[in-house]
Amino acid sequence: MREEIIRVLEEPHKYHYKAEWLESKDLYERQLFEIFAFGNIKEVPEGVTLTSSMRSKLEKLTLITLSETHNELTYENIRQQCQIEDNSIIENHLIQLQDIFKVQMDSVNLSIVFLKRLDCRDVYCNERELAVIENPRVTKEYLVNNLRNWKTKLKQDILDQSR
Template sequence: MAIREEIIRALEEPHKYHYKAEWLNSKNPKERQLFEIFAFGDIKNTPENMTLTSLMRSKLEKLTLITLSEKYNELSYEVIRQECQIEDHSIIETHLIQLQDVFEVEMDSVNLSIKILKRFDCRDVYCHEKELTVIETPKVTKEYLVNNLRNWETKLKQNILE
């Protein structure tokens, strides 16, 4: 079954990085799987039998990069290359520039590394609204966020008391 053109357009939309609403509202199982990957997964979650357009693949590379930016403050190009399955450093830098609405980054083209300076947005959060069919363990869940906030609160309290 072919994917509808409107679904492809939504997944290719350059400045759209959130697909949870589409995942929740999708009635078509194949389209729902695609939205699940784009909402909660990364490039490595794409099934081998799933065909993506080049723009959809590029979007998944960027979504994977956003996930990495949520976990690390500093990243080497090599880690980005492996995790996002990108071969060329210029593509990494292009993606970083295109993601300036999501985070502010300092690129070091000599040492081939980046520093995340500010974050403005994040990936969709999985809250067990529906059962996942492709992603086994989403990176960002409600529980993950609550634990991080509690850890942050503890750290702040300790810093104040010191």
């Protein structure tokens, strides 16, 4: 793997890789960018070698995915989903991700609550066929449906308040 690709994947504050995935001509590099754009740590195929920094980044990306579907998580759930063995790593990741979300950590009960989300994972819009990820969670259709549901809920809330 080229040093340039490793450097991009290891960049500490970079969490979006869709542009690199779309621009990549090399099949192996494109698959890596696909995993980092839309996948989680459990979706890394056998034979794909990650540096420790790349693995750490993918753990964080998996944690971002979890933040999009849960309001509260236990450390145990995070350890299983992100394949992390140590609670201190979880807490370090949460601190490093403060530009993505705000959390309240409970080190006694080993749980976290997501207070505010500031960013999300890349959105798959069928721009190119996927080679590694079978079912990306965040798609254009998923977002449009969520926005429609939110709009309906807001309208209903307004109607309920006006009565």
